[in-house]
Amino acid sequence: SSVLLKISHCCICVIPATEYHLGLLKAKLAKYRAQLLEPSKSSAAKGEGFDVMKSGDARVALIGFPSVGKSTFLSLMTSTASEAASYEFTTLTCIPGVIEYKGANIQLLDLPGIIEGAAQGKGRGRQVIAVARTADVVIMMLDATKGEVQRALLEKELESVGIRLNKSKPNIYFKPKKGGGISFNSTVTLTQCSEKLVQLILHEYKIFNAEVLFREDCSPDEFIDVIVGNRVYMPCLYVYNKIDQISMEEVDRLARRPHSVVISCGMKLNLDYLLEKLWEYLALTCIYTKKRGQRPDFTDAIILRKGASVEHVCHRIHRSLASQFKYALVWGTSTKYSPQRVGLTHMMEHEDVIQIVKK
Ligand SMILES: Nc1nc2c(ncn2[C@@H]2O[C@H](COP(=O)(O)OP(=O)(O)OP(=O)(O)O)[C@@H](O)[C@H]2O)c(=O)[nH]1
Ligand SMILES: [K+]
Ligand SMILES: [Mg+2]
Structure with missing residues (x-):
């Protein structure tokens, strides 16, 4: 505590002065990084072969360093063949395939390898x-023979463009x-942010009038994410x-690391378990329909994303x-x-099981 005393504190809270500098510095950095997210006018950013139509019930992107086995995986899991070879950057565009699982069509995208500086x-x-x-x-595919390096580097890359992995x-x-x-x-009691720091960060963004309510003990970085606003909160399987x-x-x-699955595409090992995990991370909602006086049809589910309404x-x-809807029984x-009578x-x-009654 003698160390703590030497650090100057602001009068209204217990956050050390160094935290203010760091908080502000991060606000500035985030501002510059935000420019990276803006669509570039150069043709390089457009890129041919990347505008793949969304299809199916969900989309999964395969990202990873070159030659970790992304294309091998796509060819194994879907009926699409994507060229695989021992040299780096075999894949140059976005190659879509479809995984059929539990009645859902999951679009799987094979992508070129990415490296540091991506x-x-x-x-x-x-x-x-x-x-x-x-x-x-996102499936972040990693070469198990390369240890932890790839994971840390790619996490940094994604973090820097506002993609937050496995965070809400x-x-x-x-x-x-x-x-x-x-x-x-x-x-709640805040241990990482204070009113003063929040104000300083907001001023950095030229925001002088705003309503701010912390409902959890967030860090300055998390607050900056909220101000900047274009963050993506993405489930990720390593x-x-x-x-x-x-x-x-x-x-x-490796298997015991959080959000991680170990596989071998070469030996077709643990692929079933990966699918199970993927399904869990997709968290799709299966709805069964029922006709009046009949049993629900459990053979043909309607698959929707989380947060779907009637x-x-x-x-x-x-x-x-x-437009013909009167009410539904759920x-x-x-x-x-x-059942309960519900609206749209x-x-x-x-x-859930649903029976729809028309007008
Ligand atoms: N030993 C071993 N080799 C594998 C396995 N999976 C893929 N490979 C090999 O790894 C090499 C690269 O595989 P690709 O599927 O081309 O890798 P990629 O990630 O698509 O590579 P880029 O498209 O270049 O980014 C190939 O020689 C594969 O045969 C595996 O489970 N074990
Ligand atoms: K390759
Ligand atoms: Mg490839």
Whole structure:
């Protein structure tokens, strides 16, 4: 505590002065980095072969260093063949394939390898990252023989362009205003941010009037993310490939890392488990339909993204169904009673059963 005392503190909280400098520095850095995200006018950023149509129920992007086995994986999991070879940068465009799993069509995108400096435009880094931003889940494929280096480098690249892996959006209410200064509130005790620091950061962004409410103990970085606003919160599976080349001890160690799965495309090892994990990370919602007086049809689920409403279900069944909709009966975890009468805006949950009644 004698060390702490020597650091000057602001009068309203216990955040050391050095934290202010760091907080502000990060605000400045984030501003410069934001420019990286703006679409470049140069033709290099457009890139041919990268504008693949979204299709199916979800999109998964394969990113990783060259020659980690991305194309080998795509060719194994889908009916699409993507050229694989021992030399780096075999793949030069975006190659889509489809994984059929539990009645869902999952679009899997094979991409060129990326390297350090990708975010700044090295190789096809910018295009690859732009595609990754459009995915529902990213698979970061890693060469198990290369240890931890690749993972740390790529995390840094994605972080620098506002992609947040396996993190949820900070629970901060932020609203710029026309006047009235900055009103600051929090519902929890803050240990990393204070009113003063929040004000300094906002001033850095030339924001002088705003409403800020911290609903969790966020860091200055997380607050900056909220101000900048164009962050992507992306589930990511770290997939260590080529485990046929490493020791049993190393396999054991990598498999226990968070969000990680170990595989061997070469020996077709653990691919089923990877699919199970992928399904979990996609967190899709399966809805079963039921006709009046009949049993639910459990053979043919309607697959939707999280946060889907009854209206989404209607659109999936028929384009004009929502306009003829009277009410629906829903059985499942989304309702208090089973069945419960609900309207178009009711939010569906995984494995709910629905019966739609038309006008
Ligand atoms: N030993 C071993 N080799 C593998 C495995 N999976 C892929 N490979 C080999 O790794 C090399 C690179 O595979 P690719 O699928 O071309 O890798 P990529 O990530 O698509 O490479 P780029 O398109 O160049 O970025 C090929 O020679 C594959 O045969 C595996 O599980 N074990
Ligand atoms: K390759
Ligand atoms: Mg490839």
